[in-house]
Amino acid sequence: MIFSERMGLVDKLPMNTDSLSKAQKNDIFNFFANTFLEKNTPFGEEERHNNYKLNDILTSLFHVNITDIYHDANNNLSLVRRNIDRSEWYITYDFLEYVLENFSQGNYHYELANKMLESTNSGYRFIKKQLVSIVNKIDSKNIKRAVNKKLDDGHLSNALKEVSKRKDPNYKVVIKESIDAAEIVTKKIAIELYNDSNKKTLGQYVKTLESNGFIEGHNAFLKALSALYGYSSDGGIRHPKDDDIYDIDKSDAIFMLEVCSAFVSMLTTKYSELKTAN
Template sequence: MKFSERMGYTKPKDIIQYESIDDDLKNDLWNLYYGNYLEAAEYQDIYLLPEDFKTYFKKLWTDFLKKKINEIPEQAYTFIKLVETDFFDNTKAWYFIYDLIEYTFNTFDFRTIGDKSYFNHQIESQLNSILEKNLSGYRFINTQFVPITNDQEIASINEASKNNTEYKTVSAHFNKALELLSDKKTPDFSNSIKESISAIESYFKVFFNNPNIKFGDALNNLEHKHALDKQIKESINKIYAFSNNVGAIRHALKPGETSDKITLAEAKYMLVTCSAFINYLKETATN
């Protein structure tokens, strides 16, 4: 805590930023974005830049900013100033900045960097430190901003979403659940829950090498042959029942039902719980 906050001269932040980005957070995000993606190119002609920078600038101009290619500035300095103006334009929706950083992270092809995965890991780490420090309600997980704030939750989802050959379908379901949960314009909480549950079903199919195995049969097998704890089994069964009984998750709406009863809190809980269960199985069921 700062001196001014300890002494009561200023008030520390105590409000999670879910649908806003204050000036402190905006400045920190700009500094990270500018320092890692723009600064090295600032005083050069765009068409003389290395291919990775040149390609990114063109894509950002036409694909993200939706501007005419023949109007792209010749100087990178001018280009960056225009992007900066948009970045700090208070008339734009608050999520423009998150959209821009997501787009950049997933588009910029650093051909001049030897270990791209290490660089991206560093960016993720820096981003999450900034988000945590500024009480953002989001964290950067698997290339996108997700409305999750707990370090243990992030670690659980990251571990369960690891894309290995054997369980790539599990990873695909979790990544889709994240995508649906984190869509800042039109989040789809019902289908996010569906994808979280489908990740468990997919795990069962691979683990038992049976594409037709039923959810309950898989749990019974895990309990009797792989020492799955009975209480954990029952809790997962209840989660599965929830996804089957609440409208528009795993079946069509019943008369009088609406899908808007599903909330962010429920979708987030399901994502975290399902990922934690997968990680538990990986640690115990294979022994």
């Protein structure tokens, strides 16, 4: 927190998910310009490459008429800025995602972007290169850790991608993918370490891990997870039915994603430790 905020002289920027202030748009644009545009030299390779970047953004993202671009190529950076200024807040986030997806050199730039978003108190962060909301108490670190273990066959990534959709996310898909991730990781560990059957349910695999001392002292958590598994199965979520029992909303989906990510993270950490010890 900066001096003026600590002293109560100015209000800290509110965390927002449906707007961007002029200052926040400035920061996003400055992040792009400082990170992805090298200092130009007349007729140099950097200048030609930067013009390519700017032209690509203007035509592919903002759909600017190409005659406007080549009319005054020296002002294309200003043209990007003007399009950001007159665009809705979510188009600015589209811009940020677009430049990172097309011009970043690995995870480093995503980490820089997250620091910039945090400094402006944005309600979004990049997780697995997807810009997602953090306002609904999603445990982003836990989800990222679980996703990066890559033992869940991509189910958590699918859930994360679905819940972060700006238009018409399917929250039942989020719940299904989340619980499938928990089941597949539990199954893999039970089979690999204890030669278990490949035709059991999540609850049965959990009992295998419990009986072999792999997970201990988590009885309440495991009972809750078993109940969530039953909830996702009997409500027409994992196995669609004509008459669904539950009306699923975003908070339900985020809760399931968070719980299953925590469970997967715990299992994969214990699994990694055990493999390292052996």
